[in-house]
Amino acid sequence: MIQTIDSGKCVGCGLCAAKCPLDVLRVRAGKAVIAYPDDCMTCYICERSCPQGAIFVHPFKEAAPPVLPGILEFLSTRDGRPS
Amino acid sequence: MDWKQVPETVLRTDVLIIGGGAAGMWAAKRLKENDPGLDVLMVDKGPESWGGLMRLAGGDFAAVLPGESVDDWVKDVVYYWDGLCEQDVMEDIFSQSYDRLLDYKNLGCEFLEDENGNLRGVPQRGLDHCRLYPAKLKGTGGQNMAEAMVKEMVRLGVRRMSRTLVTDLVKDGDRVIGAVGFHSITGEYYIFQARAVIVACGNASWKPGYNSNTSTGEWVDMCFQAGVELRNFETLTVMNAPKLFFWEGQAIYLALGGRFVNALGEPFMDKYSPVLGANTDNNYITRAMAIEIRNGRGPIYLDLSQIKPEDMVFVKPQTGNQMMNYEKLLAEGIDFFHDKNIEFIPQVQLTLGGAATAPDGGTGVEGLYVCGRSRSLDYVYMGGFGLSSTAITGYITGNAVADYLRTASAGREVSVGEAAGLKEKLYSPMGDAGLTPKQVLIKVQNLMSHYDVCLLKSAESLTAALGELDRLRTEELPRMYAADPHYLLKYKEVEGIFLLTELYLRASLLRQESRGSHYRLDYPKRNDKDFLGWIVQRQGADGSVVQRVKPVPLARYKHPVDRFYSDNFTF
Numbered sequence A: 001m002i003q004t005i006d007s008g009k010c011v012g013c014g015l016c017a018a019k020c021p022l023d024v025l026r027v028r029a030g031k032a033v034i035a036y037p038d039d040c041m042t043c044y045i046c047e048r049s050c051p052q053g054a055i056f057v058h059p060f061k062e063a064a065p066p067v068l069p070g071i072l073e074f075l076s077t078r079d080g081r082p083s
Numbered sequence B: 001m002d003w004k005q006v007p008e009t010v011l012r013t014d015v016l017i018i019g020g021g022a023a024g025m026w027a028a029k030r031l032k033e034n035d036p037g038l039d040v041l042m043v044d045k046g047p048e049s050w051g052g053l054m055r056l057a058g059g060d061f062a063a064v065l066p067g068e069s070v071d072d073w074v075k076d077v078v079y080y081w082d083g084l085c086e087q088d089v090m091e092d093i094f095s096q097s098y099d100r101l102l103d104y105k106n107l108g109c110e111f112l113e114d115e116n117g118n119l120r121g122v123p124q125r126g127l128d129h130c131r132l133y134p135a136k137l138k139g140t141g142g143q144n145m146a147e148a149m150v151k152e153m154v155r156l157g158v159r160r161m162s163r164t165l166v167t168d169l170v171k172d173g174d175r176v177i178g179a180v181g182f183h184s185i186t187g188e189y190y191i192f193q194a195r196a197v198i199v200a201c202g203n204a205s206w207k208p209g210y211n212s213n214t215s216t217g218e219w220v221d222m223c224f225q226a227g228v229e230l231r232n233f234e235t236l237t238v239m240n241a242p243k244l245f246f247w248e249g250q251a252i253y254l255a256l257g258g259r260f261v262n263a264l265g266e267p268f269m270d271k272y273s274p275v276l277g278a279n280t281d282n283n284y285i286t287r288a289m290a291i292e293i294r295n296g297r298g299p300i301y302l303d304l305s306q307i308k309p310e311d312m313v314f315v316k317p318q319t320g321n322q323m324m325n326y327e328k329l330l331a332e333g334i335d336f337f338h339d340k341n342i343e344f345i346p347q348v349q350l351t352l353g354g355a356a357t358a359p360d361g362g363t364g365v366e367g368l369y370v371c372g373r374s375r376s377l378d379y380v381y382m383g384g385f386g387l388s389s390t391a392i393t394g395y396i397t398g399n400a401v402a403d404y405l406r407t408a409s410a411g412r413e414v415s416v417g418e419a420a421g422l423k424e425k426l427y428s429p430m431g432d433a434g435l436t437p438k439q440v441l442i443k444v445q446n447l448m449s450h451y452d453v454c455l456l457k458s459a460e461s462l463t464a465a466l467g468e469l470d471r472l473r474t475e476e477l478p479r480m481y482a483a484d485p486h487y488l489l490k491y492k493e494v495e496g497i498f499l500l501t502e503l504y505l506r507a508s509l510l511r512q513e514s515r516g517s518h519y520r521l522d523y524p525k526r527n528d529k530d531f532l533g534w535i536v537q538r539q540g541a542d543g544s545v546v547q548r549v550k551p552v553p554l555a556r557y558k559h560p561v562d563r564f565y566s567d568n569f570t571f
């Protein structure tokens, strides 16, 4: 997931924002900002396109949904389940 | 802001292409090559010059080389798909595969070759004939293809719009006349007036990882409402994914000796399929993973120690995002090729379900065509078929639409009333309180990921999942809101995922047998008498899902259906 944009290094060229497949980044007041961090899919396109080396994307992705328990068990044990 | 006052623009074109991925670009290319005078407008919700998922793809391409037999490939997939193969269509598709590979080569995309200039192929899924051909350098194959095709779009004068989501098709009787959509940054409303529309929106996915930027079910919803027949929604790609990070390339490393082991160190696939072992489709592996984990033998790890050193050229990233990923993981102390404790889990990605079309991509709706991964062909995925099927079906549909437009009359204009009604509906979720699209998305993703919903299905678990989906639809979906146009796009994606999930669950319930990636614990055997056919779903008069089984027309086909890939497994 995207972690940081070094605003000292960022020159506000906007390449990262233009290329992000998910519109995670925007340029505000002349600097790139992480506007929608939740949408990052860890593709590194922003980091690879930054001419200043200002962006760091961590290789870990967002947590994947669990396969266990099965749905029957899940529904029967869920707190506050409306009957 | 009053969203009723948002600016709107009418855009007129001969052909509206929804989706600028591989399939959309191939269709556009053929349209322009057939008739340079046609106005072609390609609209994509992604960034400018994106090129779809191909930009992230490895670049592996499935093709029948000169001198090989197309019939052999068709027989392979009849067997691999447990009989659910349109044999005549696949014969036509495979027979064009090498031409498209050559097209990519001529556009400057390089494939891996030996010292004599022969392509180096990797056999797929333990099949006798089907192979994929990897890009020369591992890591940027797909990116090179995307960039080459974007250049073609510029050269041919295809008009393109980015960050724009198409949300509804507009019909006049049985004919499509246009569509509407909006810009996901400015919020501007668009009315598209088109003589023909091509849906090239990719597979419908549950937005896992790299598939986050493609379609969920927006196009499924549009096609469903337009009356298009949809099929194969009971199939899924449930990938074996590293738990913590991304790694691409299963199609190759499993074919070359990679295998999964359980917590006891056992290569468990040998037990479920002594013939194929781990050299098979991901869905059979993730089914086995689920059984292993459920029975207390998890977690599951990847073991690459059996890959021959000379084959590592196929496996090791050399450039691009794959190389960056590899190096970043090394920096975190994770060595993908040597660590023995990299945990893998099953992860629901997408369905192979899509539009059931005529061979040229035509739907029952005049002027409406579907190509690429939005058109359902394969019943179980095969490495390299994404890039080859999108080039081939995009090419075919581009030709067909150019042909259609030679005689098609002009449709009527989208009326002011139609456009205004759709506009009001579109912006109605704008607000500032309630549930975010992501909050609701996670609930649907979680619902799908239960092992007894995506892998080991039963009437009981599927019915429970439908009930839970219904609860989310009535209790949570109405509370979902969009704070700005960016979130309105996410909102529409999540809305689409509800129909997608319903189509998956209903088709899975109807298919009371096991076939391909579809496995029912309560019907673990194949039942050819009742189910050697496609499950076709469409919208009924009251808006509900109408289903039927369309039998495979065996009498019309060249090859007998007497070998079944799933017979290699015992679960």
Ligand SMILES: Cc1cc2nc3c(=O)[nH]c(=O)nc-3n(C[C@H](O)[C@H](O)[C@H](O)COP(=O)(O)OP(=O)(O)OC[C@H]3O[C@@H](n4cnc5c(N)ncnc54)[C@H](O)[C@@H]3O)c2cc1C
Pocket (backbone or CB within 6 Å): B018, B019, B020, B021, B022, B023, B024, B043, B044, B045, B046, B050, B051, B052, B053, B054, B055, B056, B057, B058, B059, B060, B061, B062, B142, B164, B165, B166, B167, B200, B201, B202, B203, B210, B211, B213, B214, B215, B218, B219, B248, B371, B372, B373, B374, B383, B384, B385, B386, B387, B388, B390
């Ligand atoms: C990481 C990765 C690696 C892969 N590697 C390979 C490989 O090596 N070989 C192979 O054969 N396949 C591979 N694939 C699969 C292959 O990339 C895809 O099957 C193929 O690119 C799909 O092309 P498409 O045009 O059908 O769909 P997509 O590429 O998904 O394109 C659809 C486009 O439509 C847009 N869109 C969707 N809905 C709308 C809407 N309503 N309005 C506007 N725009 C919309 C999307 O933004 C997208 O750009 C890989 C996939 C991934 C993710």
